[in-house]
Amino acid sequence: MINKLKQFIERMKEKLLPKNDINKALGLDIALSSDMANAIQGWLNIAENKPPWVNEESGVYSLKLPNAIVREFYNTVTSELKTSITNNEFLEEQYKYVIDDMSEWLQNALLKGGIALKPYIKNDEIFVDYVDAESFFPVSYDGRKRITAGVFVEHIVKGKTLYTRLEFQKYEDHVHTFVNVAYAKKNYDNSNFQRDGSLGNQISLTDVPEWEELETEFTISNVDKPLFAYWRVPVLNDVDTTSPLGVPIYHPATDLIQKADEQYGRYIWEFEGGELAVHASEDLFEVDSNDKPKLPEGKKRLYRPLEVDSSSGNKSGKLPMDVFSPSLRDENYANGYNNILKRIEFNCGLSYGDLSDPQALEKTAQEIRTSKQRKYATVTAIQTTLQSALEHLVYILNIYAIGLNRSNLKEVELEINWGDSVLVDSETQRAIDMQEVAAGLLPKWRYKMKWQGLTEEQAKAEVNEENENGIEYED
Structure with a gap:
């Protein structure tokens, strides 16, 4: 296994770190198509508020609508969540940390399509790594798209050295295998965190204090599930229908989100372009020491000097003074923007008024209820799949707690109550x-x-x- 992983490392040196061209490795196919890899890179850019359509020169800025959509779903999904482990205090303590961290890792998952929950033991406690699409690469999965093997990537930057750890995990026939390999890249440019395709030289795990207690290779037997849990956003992955990975919750409305940003740019320009101004001949103003028109104090934004002779006019017919005050079309632009928001709500499974102006809605009681039912269906799907992931996670926590002699449970009593305030x-x-x-x-x-x-x-x-x-x- 370790020899295969070394081959895997070498073959991934110029493929893994850019994240957009991962091919065959470890004698298997990484379960990530080029279309999916490119899509993930696009989602990461959007998550960092760098959507490709933003153009300041054209007046198109990001309204961060994906973040707003994620926040709305997160708040609705978790607003009434009550969950605990009732038959083991140690497990409850470890589990509580995961729930306390949910605000960050669940929103991150909704924004990027999914997340891997990877427990590990340190100092007789159980911690959980929350590994998103940028650092998790599936290797194999079963007929129900449950991932059974994958590679986890961890980076640590110290000074000008980039340390990288690749952790391969595989579940097969009730045995879970772990393999760890570490690399160090000297003279790393920390200002450019986009990987340049080189892992550097292989090092011992003990060379990095954070990894010194990790074993190079080991197995855990008699387990019924993989010792990592993956949760994917319950939205159709139309980028690659065969992929076990998910897509962001806003994915069905990506094109509309671009249109909304562009439309809002037009809306703002309508105010900027239609701003009140006075066009006046230069010789109507006093001049400064540079022989330039001296505009009234505090009125520089209002007056626009023109090269027009105020005494005789000019052949173009321009007047020596003219007030520019066009009728604004802001209502039309605002209505257009609001209509786009309503379509985004529909495509993402939100209720009307979650993003759009609720005062502008002209809906019957039945239409409003249908809208709420659409959101209820989306939220229920998230809660149902997330509950399965949490149950899987608690199973892993119990396996590790047994290894620490902190549990002897065959079944963990996990209570999860999501509430019912959506409708x-x-x-x-x-x-x-x-x-x-x-x-x-x-x-x-x-x-x-x-x-x-x-x-x-x-x-x-x-x-x-x-x-x-x-x-x-x-x-």
């Missing part, structure tokens, strides 16, 4: 619950548990205090 907002649901309490359909103590965050014991105690007859509730 019905919290205030509306609360009002419905109050009506059910009044009608005797919902116990008051359950209402207090749900909306006041009380335990069952606390809620029943409060109800008993409020009840004149002191009715006790059965457990």
